[in-house]
Amino acid sequence: MLEVITSTANPRIKAVRGLHRAKERRARGETLIEGPVVFADFLAEGFKPTTVLCTPDDVATIDACHGSNIPFTLVTENVLSVASDTRTPQSPVAVIRTPDPVGLREHDTLVLVDVADPGNVGTMIRTATALGWDVAATGSTADLWSPKVIRAGAGAHSRARLTVLDDPVTSLHEHTLTIVATIVDGGKAPGHSPTPVALLVGSEAHGLSAEMITGSDVQITIPMPGGSESLNAAVAAGITMYAMTDVAGSLEP
Structure with missing residues (x-):
């Protein structure tokens, strides 16, 4: 016994x-x-x-x-x-x-900038992993391997490629990634990119800093014909990653 x-x-x-x-x-x-x-x-x-x-x-x-x-x-x-x-x-x-952080590579990467809510961080890791994206974090983003983030990730951490960046703009440019900044208004609609991208997503409260936006190559905004001012950060990241991933099919017979 x-x-x-x-x-x-x-x-x-x-x-x-x-x-x-x-x-x-x-x-x-x-x-x-x-x-x-x-x-x-x-x-x-x-x-x-x-x-x-x-x-x-x-x-x-x-x-x-x-x-x-x-x-x-x-x-x-x-x-x-x-x-x-x-x-x-x-x-x-x-x-x-806790696994060691993986290095950046020339591959679609979701970059979390000051995303402090563990639930949002875990959900974004889960969605990114499902769509085949890597995930990087910078600033005051919640600990990628905290129990709360892992729980929100619902097992995705076991397959995810995660890293932490001290100087994201410099690091991303060194890896020839197209840096795409998400902004509330005034950006292009998200769409598939022929080259690997680094998608920057900021906190719900403050978004991305002016420095991050200025250092990006492209700025995008999710069209919202329903009139909402903004979306939850994890929802916005999921919509944008899907729109930028060449996985959509057609409903035509």
């Missing part, structure tokens, strides 16, 4: 809970993934969690760990809720090594 941890003061639980803090994640080079869908996606992509906490009735996780030769620890629902970063946790809660 396997031991079931019942105390939230257990050192293993405290170590997992420490990853709720960004400073701790950076120092240890680790982060949390939670829930059966995200956990399964990461295992399918070859990730090997260093810690797995699951409840005794989570048969799917227990079987997956046995099948992949991954150690796991059984915990009570209460202990799982303390280890988790969510209010309504789902088993399992697992620790993975």
Whole structure:
């Protein structure tokens, strides 16, 4: 019979809970993934969690760990809720090594500039990955590997190409990417580009800085015949990436 941890003061639980803090994640080079869908996606992509906490009735996780030769620890629902970063946790809660950022390449790349909301960042990573785009972040953008961002990404992080840029305009020009800035009005309508682009998306509150817009090659605006002033940043990014990706078909017979 396997031991079931019942105390939230257990050192293993405290170590997992420490990853709720960004400073701790950076120092240890680790982060949390939670829930059966995200956990399964990461295992399918070859990730090997260093810690797995699951409840005794989570048969799917227990079987997956046995099948992949991954150690796991059984915990009570209460202990799982303390280890988790969510209010309504789902088993399992697992620790993975945070992957190193990938380098830029001559490939369509979504660049998040000062996008602070974790939900928006995770949603944009999910959409970009689905459409085959890379993702880069700069400025005060939320931590790409925070548990909240990973949760919003719904497993996309296991397949995503993510990087962080200190000087985005210079870096993007060095990789011969066409820099496209999203602006509220006055830009061209988005469309397919024959060359790889870097699509800059700013925060909902402030958008892109004048410096970013001036340093771009093209400025685009989503036409909104319905009269709305603006869109949620993640929605706008999704619409724009789709419009710029050569995937649209035809409804003609």
